[in-house]
Amino acid sequence: MNEDMTIQQDRMRFEKNTASSRLALLAIVFNVFFFISIYKVNNSAYYTFWMGISIIYNLVFMLAAFLASEGAKNYKLGYSKLLTVLGIGQIVRIFILPAMMHATLVSEKIPQIEQEIVILGYHIPVMMDNVVMPAGQYIRVICYLALSALCLFASAVINQRKSKALAAHIANLSLRQA
Amino acid sequence: MAELSLQHLDKIYDNNVQAVFDFNMDVKDGELIVLVGPSGCGKSTTLRMVAGLEDISRGHLFLNGRDITKTPAKDRDMAMVFQNYALYGHMTIYENMAFSLTLRKEDKNVIHKKVMAAAEILDLTNQLNKKPNQLSGGQRQRVAMGRSIVRNPSVFLFDEPLSNLDAKLRGATRREILLLHKRLGATMLYVTHDQTEALTLADRIVCMSMGHVQQIGTPMELYDTPNNTFVAGFIGLPPMNFYPVTVKDGELAGQGFSVPLTEAERDTLSDYANKEIILGVRPEDMTEGGTLPVDVVTNENLGMNTLVHGYIAGQHGLNITAKLRGWKDYRNGDGVKLQFTRKHFFDKDTTNAIRKGAK
Numbered sequence: 001m002n003e004d005m006t007i008q009q010d011r012m013r014f015e016k017n018t019a020s021s022r023l024a025l026l027a028i029v030f031n032v033f034f035f036i037s038i039y040k041v042n043n044s045a046y047y048t049f050w051m052g053i054s055i056i057y058n059l060v061f062m063l064a065a066f067l068a069s070e071g072a073k074n075y076k077l078g079y080s081k082l083l084t085v086l087g088i089g090q091i092v093r094i095f096i097l098p099a100m101m102h103a104t105l106v107s108e109k110i111p112q113i114e115q116e117i118v119i120l121g122y123h124i125p126v127m128m129d130n131v132v133m134p135a136g137q138y139i140r141v142i143c144y145l146a147l148s149a150l151c152l153f154a155s156a157v158i159n160q161r162k163s164k165a166l167a168a169h170i171a172n173l174s175l176r177q178a
Numbered sequence: 179m180a181e182l183s184l185q186h187l188d189k190i191y192d193n194n195v196q197a198v199f200d201f202n203m204d205v206k207d208g209e210l211i212v213l214v215g216p217s218g219c220g221k222s223t224t225l226r227m228v229a230g231l232e233d234i235s236r237g238h239l240f241l242n243g244r245d246i247t248k249t250p251a252k253d254r255d256m257a258m259v260f261q262n263y264a265l266y267g268h269m270t271i272y273e274n275m276a277f278s279l280t281l282r283k284e285d286k287n288v289i290h291k292k293v294m295a296a297a298e299i300l301d302l303t304n305q306l307n308k309k310p311n312q313l314s315g316g317q318r319q320r321v322a323m324g325r326s327i328v329r330n331p332s333v334f335l336f337d338e339p340l341s342n343l344d345a346k347l348r349g350a351t352r353r354e355i356l357l358l359h360k361r362l363g364a365t366m367l368y369v370t371h372d373q374t375e376a377l378t379l380a381d382r383i384v385c386m387s388m389g390h391v392q393q394i395g396t397p398m399e400l401y402d403t404p405n406n407t408f409v410a411g412f413i414g415l416p417p418m419n420f421y422p423v424t425v426k427d428g429e430l431a432g433q434g435f436s437v438p439l440t441e442a443e444r445d446t447l448s449d450y451a452n453k454e455i456i457l458g459v460r461p462e463d464m465t466e467g468g469t470l471p472v473d474v475v476t477n478e479n480l481g482m483n484t485l486v487h488g489y490i491a492g493q494h495g496l497n498i499t500a501k502l503r504g505w506k507d508y509r510n511g512d513g514v515k516l517q518f519t520r521k522h523f524f525d526k527d528t529t530n531a532i533r534k535g536a537k
Contacts, residue, residue, distance in 0.1 A: 007287040010294075014272035014306050 009169040016073045017162055023155035024069035024083060028062055030148035031090070037141050038097060038133075054097050061086060065152070072155055077163040080156040087152035090145045098141045101133035179207045180242060180332035180365040182228070187237035189223050189389075197223045199389045201237070210359050210366045214376040215386035215412070221369045222337055224386075228367060229335050230254050241332060257326030258335040261342060263318045265310040265325075272297075272306040275324045289328075296327040299361065300354070316347040323358065336368040340375065352378060373413050377401070385409045407456060407529040410522055416461045416485065416499050422526065423457045425450045430457055430521075434493045435470055437518060446534045447523060455532060458522035461485065461501035468517020472498055474508040481505075486514065 035058050065086055071079030105111055115128040128134065133141075182205035189198040198220040205211050213221035226232040228239060230251030238247045246254055257278075265274050272293060273280075279289045297303045300320040310318055319339055326334055336355070340348045356379055359366055370376055376383050377397045385392045385400060385408070393405040397413075404410035410418045423430040423437070425447050430437040437457065439447070447455070462483075471491035478485035484506035490496040491513070500516055508514060523532040 004287055007290055011286060011290045014270065014290075014293075 006169075009165055012075065012162060012166045013170070017075050017159060018073065020155045020159040020162065021069045021073035023151045023158070024065050024072060027086070027090075027148040027151035027155070028065045028069075030144045030151065031058065031061060031065070034141050034144035034148065037137060037144065038101070050097055050100065054093075057089075057093075061089065068155075072159040075159070075163040075166050077160065077167070080160040080163070083152050083156035083159065087149040087156065090149035090152065094142050094145050098133060098138055098145075102131055102135070102138040104132045106130045106132055181205065181207050182333060182365065182367075183238075183240040184224075184228070185238045185240070187224065187227060187239065188235045189220070189227060189232060190235040197389050198227070201391060203384060203391075203394060205365060205367070208363045208365055209381045210368060210379055211382050211384060212368045212370060212376040212380035213384045213386060214370055214373055215392075217371060218388075219386040220389040221371075221384075221386050225335055225337055225367055225369045228333075229256055229258050231258075254333075255331050256333045256335055257329045257331040258337065259319070259322045259326055259339045261338040263310070263322045263342075265318060265321055267310050270307055270309060271302060271313070271321050274310070274321055275306075275328055278325065278329050292328040292330075293324075296324040299327065299358065300324050314347070315343045316351050319343065319351055320354065323355070327358075327362070332365065334364050334366040336366065338370055339368075340370070340372070348372075348375075355379060374415065377413070383413075385412060387412075403531065403533075404458075404522065405531055407458065407524050410458050410524070410531075414460055416501065418458045418460050418522070419498055420524075421457045421459075421490075421496060422454055424452065424454050426452060430455075432457070432490070433496060435490050435496075437470065437521070442534075443521060443523075446532060450523075450532065454526045456524040456526055456529070458524060459518045460520065460522075461499045463520035464500040464502070464516045464518055466502060466514060466516060468515050470516045470518070472500070472514050472516055474512040474514060475510055477506060477508045479505055484508075488514075 035054070038054070064082060068079045068082045068086065072083065110130050112127045113130045114125055115134075116123050116125050118124070182203075184201055184203045184205075187198060187201040188196065190196045201220075201224055203211070213224060215221050223232060227234050230246075230249065234247050238245055240246065241254065266277065269277065275293045275296060276289045279292065293306075294303070297306055300323060302317070302320055302324060305313060305317060305321075310321065313321065319342075322339070339355070340351055343351060352375055355368075359379075368375075368379060380397055382394060382396055383400050384394050387408050393400055393409045395403075400409055400413045404413060407420060411420065421432050423432040425431075425439075428444055429439055472486070472488045473491055474486055474488040476487045478487070482503070484502050484504065486500045486502055486506060486508055488498055488500075490498055498516075524530065525532055
């Protein structure tokens, strides 16, 4: 068992941290799903200042997450912090644009509209708030952001553990050689 | 354990060109066999037939008594080291060496142990994270060998692995292959056109020419008792000198020269009285102080020895190269008298060696 652990740690000297790297890339994918969903709003042009910030942040996020993915692949401990910060950012984003869009009415004059929801094959007409982002879409974008955040946190944790284990192993090898 | 048996192997291509004729050989466990010969003699084709990369047109191949003639290459339990290394440029050295085991879906820890063991044998431990283009030719060839070692095959096959290396690296890598063979004790088939490699590496040599096996034997046997003029001329550096001579009155009469025969040599040539044969003399089997006059053309000083190139006196068609001990300062036009300390005799028609009592 002990020998297996040592071999596993030694393998990290020559194998990349693909688990951490791929999780970071998956976070980017979920983020893509998020901004594809959010920019396709309900026939309303919700072009505000926050939308502009969101677009810029998406670009920065994807670049940073990709860099962090490459850094994590090479067991760079510092990138765990970046991954964590990006994960927190994804959580915070839930409460900004999606929340605003879900709370904003399309038109004050028509505060509610009849919509049909389908439950177990039954079509049920209900009166729903006539908001920029309907409930279904709102839940979806929250899920995408949450999943993205989860992947980033997982990537950060895995990178942290593996990087520390590798550093300890290399230090141990250097001591033995000395 | 790996004993190979090649029985009556022929290789005939679709255009009816036959590259290998009736190749027969038994390889004992742990032997290093070198197939040597000029380009196009069929040595690489034979190796590829053993590897399974070429179909065997006729004959059979056995490994440990099992007929593997029709067995696909991947199932033959053999590993091949190519002339051009055949490494994956986008993978690290570690990944290259682990690749075959990764394909076999072996446990990652087991793969790691095997790769590290092979890397230690080949002194590649500090190179494992590099890519092939960051290594020298010799290191790349060691990686190729390491990739074979990790598979722990029954037989190692080397296809001119040193041809792409410079002379200095060739010598160093040759020694490493020899050490590797001693360390692993594995059965190895090695193809080369370089007779120095053959002589230094082989337990036994297979000398080939134009698809035919000329002689199989230890390096000493091929050097000392070559079967024919081809083997005699191919093995040994500088190559053997050949002269057409007639056996007459107890001596060999050449064009403008004569060479005395010993009692034993007369006995060997007893069936060739007054007949023409081919006299072969190695450069290192000549000394000064004889009766054969030689006009010197050039001198090559090698330190302990000197290569003297010239003509047997007055005969510009009869070149001679002698390897004399010591530092000599002969110049163009100087004369020197040589004697032969060892002679080889070959039948003029068959080119086969004339041995005692044979015709």
